[in-house]
Amino acid sequence: MSEEHVQAIHALQExxxxxxxxxxxxxxxxxxEGEELTRLKNALNRRDDHHDLEELVFGDIDDEAIRERILAHIAAxxxxxxxxxxxxxxxxxxTIFPMVHERRYPRGHTPVPGSLAFLQALDDGPVESPWSRGDLTFLTARPEVAFGLIESTSKNALREAGVASSSILSGGLAFLHSKDAMADGKLGNVERYRQLFPEYGIVFVGDSGQGDVLVGEGMREAHPEAIPTIFIHDVVSTPQPERDRLAAKGVHLVDTYVGAAVQASRLGMVSLHNVKTVVAEAISALDSVSWESPEQEHATxxxxxxxVDAAHTLVR
Structure with missing residues (x-):
C-alpha cells in the first residue's frame, strides 16, 4: 500500500x-492484494472527515456493479x-458521553470514566504487539445530513475527548422512531462494515438505553464466530435475571468500564496491563467529575x- 494510492482515492472522493x-x-x-489491501483500507478509514471507507464504497460508489467488484475483491x-x-x-x-438515559454522571461531552481506556484496551487486545491499532469505529443512530455534518460534529467531540482517529457509521431519520428501528439501522451498518473488513472479528460496545441490547443480540445471532462478545454499559438498572440471560448469549451488561475490563480480561480479550490502565484512568476521571449531588457521587x-476490588483481585 502506498501513500499515493490513498491520496489518489481521496482526490477522487472530492x-x-x-x-x-x-x-x-x-x-x-x-x-x-493481501495484507497490503488491509493496510490500504485502514488508511482510507482513518480520514478526519466523513469520507471514510464506508462512505467511499457505499456512498460515493453509486454503480452497483462497481461496488460488487470492490466487495468481491475484498472478500477474496x-x-x-x-x-x-x-x-x-x-x-x-x-456509551461514551452521558447524554440521554445515563444519570450517574452530569450530561455532556465529558466521557464516562474509563470508557475510552476500555475501548483502547479492546483495540490493543491481549497481546503486546497487535497487528494494527486505531481500529475504532463509532455507531450512532443520528442521521447523516448534508456534507456529513453530524459525523463531523461527533468526530470533533470525540477528538476533544482524546480519540485521535476514528470512523463513524451514521444512522438515518427513518431509524429514529423506535428502539427496534434504531437497532435495525445499526445492524445494517454492521453488515456493511463486515463486508469491508472480513479479515477482522468485531467487538461491540453499547448501552442499554436505546436499542443496543437488540443490536448486540442480533450481531451474536447472525455472526457468533466473528462477533464473540458484546459489552453493554447498563444505564437503566437491568435486573440480574435479565443480565444472566443476556450473558448466556454473549451479551455482557456492566455498570462501569472497570467492570467491563475485568470481564474482557476473563474472556481473554484484554491484557492485565490494560486492566490496570483502565482502572487508573477511570479513577482519575472519576475524581474530576463535577457531581450534581452528593447522592449521585456516592451511588456511582x-x-x-x-x-475496582474485582480488578485488584484479578491482577494480583
Whole structure:
C-alpha cells in the first residue's frame, strides 16, 4: 500500500464521483492484494472527515456493479489472511458521553470514566504487539445530513475527548422512531462494515438505553464466530435475571468500564496491563467529575469500589 494510492482515492472522493472516477477507485483497490489491501483500507478509514471507507464504497460508489467488484475483491483477499484481530465498534450517546438515559454522571461531552481506556484496551487486545491499532469505529443512530455534518460534529467531540482517529457509521431519520428501528439501522451498518473488513472479528460496545441490547443480540445471532462478545454499559438498572440471560448469549451488561475490563480480561480479550490502565484512568476521571449531588457521587462510587476490588483481585 502506498501513500499515493490513498491520496489518489481521496482526490477522487472530492465532490460528485462520476462513473469513470468510480472505475478508477475500483481499479486502485482491486490492484492491491493481501495484507497490503488491509493496510490500504485502514488508511482510507482513518480520514478526519466523513469520507471514510464506508462512505467511499457505499456512498460515493453509486454503480452497483462497481461496488460488487470492490466487495468481491475484498472478500477474496481476506480469506487467506484468517483473523488479523478485532475491530471495535462503539455507540456514542450514553456509551461514551452521558447524554440521554445515563444519570450517574452530569450530561455532556465529558466521557464516562474509563470508557475510552476500555475501548483502547479492546483495540490493543491481549497481546503486546497487535497487528494494527486505531481500529475504532463509532455507531450512532443520528442521521447523516448534508456534507456529513453530524459525523463531523461527533468526530470533533470525540477528538476533544482524546480519540485521535476514528470512523463513524451514521444512522438515518427513518431509524429514529423506535428502539427496534434504531437497532435495525445499526445492524445494517454492521453488515456493511463486515463486508469491508472480513479479515477482522468485531467487538461491540453499547448501552442499554436505546436499542443496543437488540443490536448486540442480533450481531451474536447472525455472526457468533466473528462477533464473540458484546459489552453493554447498563444505564437503566437491568435486573440480574435479565443480565444472566443476556450473558448466556454473549451479551455482557456492566455498570462501569472497570467492570467491563475485568470481564474482557476473563474472556481473554484484554491484557492485565490494560486492566490496570483502565482502572487508573477511570479513577482519575472519576475524581474530576463535577457531581450534581452528593447522592449521585456516592451511588456511582459504590459501583466503582466494587469493580475496582474485582480488578485488584484479578491482577494480583
Amino acid at each position: 465532490g460528485w464521483t462520476r462513473r469513470h472516477e468510480e472505475e478508477q477507485v475500483a481499479d486502485i483497490i482491486c490492484g492491491v 483477499e481476506a480469506q487467506p489472511l484468517g483473523r488479523l484481530g478485532v475491530k471495535v465498534l462503539s455507540d456514542i450517546d450514553d 462510587r459504590e459501583l466503582f469500589l466494587r469493580d
